[in-house]
Amino acid sequence: MNYSAVLDILRITIPLLAIMGLVYMMLKNFQESENKKFLLELQKDTKKQSFPMRIQAYERLVLLAERLEPAAQFSRLNLDADTASQIQMMMLVSVQQEFEHNLAQQIYVSAPVWAQFVKAKEQLIGIIQQAGNQVPKDASTQDFAKALFAQLEKTPPTDLLVAKSALKEEIANFL
Numbered sequence: 001m002n003y004s005a006v007l008d009i010l011r012i013t014i015p016l017l018a019i020m021g022l023v024y025m026m027l028k029n030f031q032e033s034e035n036k037k038f039l040l041e042l043q044k045d046t047k048k049q050s051f052p053m054r055i056q057a058y059e060r061l062v063l064l065a066e067r068l069e070p071a072a073q074f075s076r077l078n079l080d081a082d083t084a085s086q087i088q089m090m091m092l093v094s095v096q097q098e099f100e101h102n103l104a105q106q107i108y109v110s111a112p113v114w115a116q117f118v119k120a121k122e123q124l125i126g127i128i129q130q131a132g133n134q135v136p137k138d139a140s141t142q143d144f145a146k147a148l149f150a151q152l153e154k155t156p157p158t159d160l161l162v163a164k165s166a167l168k169e170e171i172a173n174f175l
Contacts (some may be wrong), residue, residue, distance in 0.1 A: 048106075056172050057108035061117065064102045065164045068095060068124055070148055083146035088132035095124055113166045120159035127151050127158075 066072055070091070099121045100109050106114040131148035150156065 013124055037119070054108045054174065057105040058167065058174075060102055060105050061109065061113075061167055062164070064098055064105075064117070065120075065160055067098050068121070070124075070128075070152060074145060083137060084132060084135045084139040084141060084147075085137040087141045087144050088128060091128050092125060095121060095128070109167070110170055113163070113170050116159065116163040116166045120163040123155070123159040127155065 049154045067076075073091050073094055077087065077094065100116075128148065131144060131151045134147040134151070
């Protein structure tokens, strides 16, 4: 084979390879661009669909925070309970039930906000237990209430207030 035939083949194949490489790069960039567009559209649709659920979760957590407040609990619970230990037990059960009823809301809020609600629940349970320990088991519900509110005054700001503030901040950032 002579050199001129090899040179002719190289003259044809080198530009052909360059064009094929260029086409490959263009197709690759186009495909990446289309993938990004698709992912952005998918994220937009997901946000659009989850927006009402997140707003509802925020509303439920605000309601949870309000329902966990000891003053709100006293207004909902039967204050005709005979003893401080009975009202203490009813409050502890109420806190636990309210919290368990709203466990699914953690999906829609940030981990730090949810952790603050967990901390608030634990602090509130501790305060209720401390108040119960300060009065005799057969004391009146009024004596328990006085001990509870005295205990609350010793621990400002409560973690419940911090949780509410963190939630309000997250809502403001979300909207």
